[in-house]
Amino acid sequence: MKEGPDIARIASLVGDPARANMLTALMDGGALTASELALEAGVSLPTASSHLAKLMDGKLLTVASQGRHRYYALSGTEVANMIEAISGVAAHSGPRRARPGPRDKSMREARVCYDHLAGDHAVKMFDRFIAEEIIVRDDEEIRLGPAGASFFTAIGIDTSTLSSSRRPMCRACLDWSVRRSHLAGSLGTAILDKILAEKWARRPAGSRVVEFTPPGRKAFEKLFLA
Amino acid sequence: MKEGPDIARIASLVGDPARANMLTALMDGGALTASELALEAGVSLPTASSHLAKLMDGKLLTVASQGRHRYYALSGTEVANMIEAISGVAAHSGPRRARPGPRDKSMREARVCYDHLAGDHAVKMFDRFIAEEIIVRDDEEIRLGPAGASFFTAIGIDTSTLSSSRRPMCRACLDWSVRRSHLAGSLGTAILDKILAEKWARRPAGSRVVEFTPPGRKAFEKLFLA
């Protein structure tokens, strides 16, 4: 009857379907209002409000009041990580989803994870970065490699401004579909931003899927998968 | 209202205190009987049985019947990983544990994670392995490095027998106390076994703590932290 951190408490927070839906809805790193989350979770506004209070109490969420709106967001990457970890075992345990529908397929190919790209494309990109020493891992720390700065400035991402932030520029994040690492951190965010800014892909509303256009995919592969 | 893997289902499995206790009790990688787990969780035998059935249903546990005993164990490292991830956010969210008691301190220093060593010592050891190229990481895959085989045979661990197993010899595992990687896989297990076989440390019953003796710590540091 030892006492580690109170794991049951927070697991039970994620254990309710409504709350789980809210959390996954926030996995794209965005911030949503209470009513949007209520819709997403399929419950009434009062219920949602009560759930949000509980999630706040457990420090899984942060809130930013703007006028009469209250924007809820995941409280950090740590929470996002946990959700992915849970998704991982759920995917293996689950009722063995008969055929992985088309939406599921696109999810595996490319999706948003908190604030960066995840899925098959992201993993391939990460592999290539490592191979070319654009980034290097050195224990769990991940840093820009010798070839890094020049590579990113060449494609219009200024790494010097990114590193100024308190947030780590590079982080590794585990995937639930592919069981490998991909790039998180502000650099990961910058790359996702570029992909969307160049309109290589678009994001269907209310989903984590990142949908590449055919020419967009070509451009992406040429630039990042060399 | 998209449908990823059914995360709420398995989160709620972990969300019950009794089940959470059982799972953490199994985090040392051992296999326990139903009665032992009942004791650990602080519930009666029938209740424990019902919980175990649920955990089995969710594929979080495996069972091995041996005579009239049924040994339950975590179904895999994936589950262990998830528990660690949850512990991570629980530690941050929690009721801010007044002073991290002595037991907590020893947990941070060295503990068992599923079947290998975790905590500060394990992370330091991992760092050193990487630095000396005893093992190398290459994307998420981790392998024995150029200096590896000779190093381990010198200290009496035969890597050739380990690699024969279907189970990967090297794996990286994330820590909830220190936020870094340490070594898992059959090699990690072999190292833990050696530490215990040499009596450098003992394991207080019913706890994940690994308690080094003073000379044991010296020997460990000399051998693994060079």
Add this chain to the structure above:
DNA sequence: AGAATGCTTCGACTACCATCGAACCATGGA
């Protein structure tokens, strides 16, 4: 065979918590 141990199933009880409607606060605009 008979007894003992380990575990599961059954049934009944209880407690908790998710849920919603309605009322209540707060902010912003007319």
Add this chain to the structure above:
DNA sequence: TCCATGGTTCGATGGTAGTCGAAGCATTCT
């Protein structure tokens, strides 16, 4: 100042899941 919109609080309701005692299987030991 008054209305409209976004959110939260309150109270009542219902369902679900955890709990244990007693009885039921199974396996092993004598």
